[in-house]
Amino acid sequence: MASSITSPKHVKFGVFELDVQDAELRKSGVKVKLQEQPLKILHTLLEKHGEIVTREELRGRIWPANTFVEFDQGLYNAMARLRDALGDASENPRFIQTVARRGYKFIAPVTLTGGESSSEVNPKTDSSTWLWVHRWTSGVLAGLLGGALFLVVVFGFDVAGARGWLRTRTPPIRSLAVLPLQNLSNDPQQDYFADGMTDELITELAQVSNLRVISRTSTMSYKGTKKTLPQIGRELNADAVVEGTVERFGSRMRIRVQLVQAEGDRHLWARSYDRDLQDALLLQSQAAGDIVHEIQASLTPAQQQQLASARKVDPEAHEDYLKGLYFSNKRAVPDFNRSIEYYQQAIAKDRNYAPAYAGLAESYIGLYVYHVSPENSRANATQAALRSAELDPNLAEAHLEIATVREFFDWDWPEAEREYRRATELNPNSAFAHLAYAVFLSFQGRVEEGLSEAQRSQDLDPVSPFIRTAYCLDLNVARRYDQAIQKCREALELDPNFVRAHGNLEVAYEAKGLYEAAIEQYEKAAALRGESPAEIADVRRAFSQSGITGARRKRLQQRLSGGEADPYGVAKAYAGLKETDLAFKWLDKACEQRSAFVEGIKVEPMFDDMRSDARYKDLLRRLHLDN
Numbered sequence: 001m002a003s004s005i006t007s008p009k010h011v012k013f014g015v016f017e018l019d020v021q022d023a024e025l026r027k028s029g030v031k032v033k034l035q036e037q038p039l040k041i042l043h044t045l046l047e048k049h050g051e052i053v054t055r056e057e058l059r060g061r062i063w064p065a066n067t068f069v070e071f072d073q074g075l076y077n078a079m080a081r082l083r084d085a086l087g088d089a090s091e092n093p094r095f096i097q098t099v100a101r102r103g104y105k106f107i108a109p110v111t112l113t114g115g116e117s118s119s120e121v122n123p124k125t126d127s128s129t130w131l132w133v134h135r136w137t138s139g140v141l142a143g144l145l146g147g148a149l150f151l152v153v154v155f156g157f158d159v160a161g162a163r164g165w166l167r168t169r170t171p172p173i174r175s176l177a178v179l180p181l182q183n184l185s186n187d188p189q190q191d192y193f194a195d196g197m198t199d200e201l202i203t204e205l206a207q208v209s210n211l212r213v214i215s216r217t218s219t220m221s222y223k224g225t226k227k228t229l230p231q232i233g234r235e236l237n238a239d240a241v242v243e244g245t246v247e248r249f250g251s252r253m254r255i256r257v258q259l260v261q262a263e264g265d266r267h268l269w270a271r272s273y274d275r276d277l278q279d280a281l282l283l284q285s286q287a288a289g290d291i292v293h294e295i296q297a298s299l300t301p302a303q304q305q306q307l308a309s310a311r312k313v314d315p316e317a318h319e320d321y322l323k324g325l326y327f328s329n330k331r332a333v334p335d336f337n338r339s340i341e342y343y344q345q346a347i348a349k350d351r352n353y354a355p356a357y358a359g360l361a362e363s364y365i366g367l368y369v370y371h372v373s374p375e376n377s378r379a380n381a382t383q384a385a386l387r388s389a390e391l392d393p394n395l396a397e398a399h400l401e402i403a404t405v406r407e408f409f410d411w412d413w414p415e416a417e418r419e420y421r422r423a424t425e426l427n428p429n430s431a432f433a434h435l436a437y438a439v440f441l442s443f444q445g446r447v448e449e450g451l452s453e454a455q456r457s458q459d460l461d462p463v464s465p466f467i468r469t470a471y472c473l474d475l476n477v478a479r480r481y482d483q484a485i486q487k488c489r490e491a492l493e494l495d496p497n498f499v500r501a502h503g504n505l506e507v508a509y510e511a512k513g514l515y516e517a518a519i520e521q522y523e524k525a526a527a528l529r530g531e532s533p534a535e536i537a538d539v540r541r542a543f544s545q546s547g548i549t550g551a552r553r554k555r556l557q558q559r560l561s562g563g564e565a566d567p568y569g570v571a572k573a574y575a576g577l578k579e580t581d582l583a584f585k586w587l588d589k590a591c592e593q594r595s596a597f598v599e600g601i602k603v604e605p606m607f608d609d610m611r612s613d614a615r616y617k618d619l620l621r622r623l624h625l626d627n
Helices: 038-047 056-063 071-086 127-155 159-169 188-205 216-219 229-236 278-296 301-308 315-328 333-349 353-371 374-389 395-411 413-428 430-441 449-459 463-477 482-492 499-511 515-529 533-561 565-578 582-592 597-603 605-610 615-622
Strands: 010-013 016-019 025-026 030-032 094-098 103-106 110-113 119-121 175-180 241-249 250-260 266-276
Touching: 016 038, 038 056, 038 071, 038 103, 038 266, 056 103, 071 094, 071 250, 071 266, 094 175, 110 188, 175 229, 188 216, 188 241, 188 278, 188 315, 188 333, 229 241, 250 278, 250 430, 266 278, 278 315, 315 333, 315 353, 315 449, 315 482, 333 353, 353 374, 353 395, 374 395, 374 430, 395 413, 395 430, 413 430, 430 449, 430 463, 430 597, 449 463, 463 499, 499 515, 533 565, 565 582, 565 605, 582 597, 582 605, 597 615, 605 615
Parallel strands: 175 241
Antiparallel strands: 010 016, 010 110, 016 025, 025 030, 094 103, 110 119, 241 250, 250 266
16 A cells, blocks of 8 residues: 655646646646636546546535536536546546446546655555545535635625625626537538537527627637637637537437636536427527526617527428528538528428528529529529518518618619618627628728728628638728738638638739739639639730730630620729720620629729719619719
């Protein structure tokens, strides 16, 4: 038997050392940041080194009965954090072994130091050596409990009030990030379900006007990340983080979520929700309401009603909707087509499913922007958007799609602005709504207002390359080319292969006369778009022979020979070549076909030399932009 230690200060195992007195874990002498609960679990496991510590014992020691934490989820997350700090794995443990249906056991040899002697303790050794740990822990707990009892008996201390006082000591939570819910269904094909439930939880929370909720584009980038919550909080500028798991089994689903204060990685609250699949929307609303209550955010009566208005949904329709959402978020033509199929299936099963109609409208608008079946896409998008708002007048996504319809298809600028405003009122945390409104305002010539909305969008979606690239578009319109270049560079730091960032950076370089840099960006964008090496080489050759004019002409020839081209883009190309008559010819076509973004004619720098022409003024009149 190992000798006892009268005044132990440190416990060593592997490269780790636990400072008992300071309650601090170190790795090779460097402090390891570890949350309170995981550290307590480590103390408890070391106290009974080599023995099984039951889940019930951990619950009694670390999660007292009056703690507002769902135990299973709290234990799961705390143990995961402890193993992560130790570099341990449940499948092949070096330190902590999971004992099925019972609890956990610390299995590695340890060394006790800091007293009159030191000794190594092996799992097979008599655990009486560890009585000092039990006495130390018991003494501390007894002191704390005794102090609490003294306060209650002698001073009539209000424990409930103290709990409230402790809550007020937590810094206020004004910004929140919902990380991707982990799929526990042991089926990778169910990832769409976990991602969809994450989206819906974000959407529910985003309705709170005095809470900044980070957009799904930014939070989804942390899927499977190894970054710590404090690091994520700093990168997203979020005060708190929501993380959790989702699991489907038969006709039921279970979601476990926890709220963690980002700075200090402090666990604040956790809960598990178990519902039938038909109550999925109710589950999301309840979880969002509980989180809002926990962070003490205030809701308007309209927001309270919205959170409480969730209805039952056909489970199969909801599943189709989540699949549609999964594919539409990919933002590519093949994926838009697949999302349309799923949204239509959802609607066939539930004719009153407003979000599915809104999703359908968004996908058709996506195809329209990519010039796929313009007439068909326009009619279907309009019908779906209006039906969505008819079914749910308070659905922000419905008003966003109507705003886009009024802008792209109807050129009804006042109505488009009313719908954009309504969408951002109903969902003040929709980064995409603020971004769409920003582009609309910039195209209307209200550049400063547009840039303000673009900044708001970036604040809500801080690590989205798409947001920063669109911000770059607004800056190009404002002729702030240096800032546009910086914004596109930031986007490319987030995603070096984001083709639109290369494209907008090319535009900014051209505007500044940095033609070599512009051609380099063209080459990168063209390769990412899948253009052939021969086509790219032809443009480079034309640039070498005739400068930027030669490169522009070669690219225009390629565009016109490649099939049906967007007339508005062709008009800009001819304007860049100073071929004014052809530019106006193609602008006429763009107006006739109601080409996407044609209203940009009012501010597009390429048309600066054409603004004094009577034909330009006539175009503004036809577009209702002559005010």
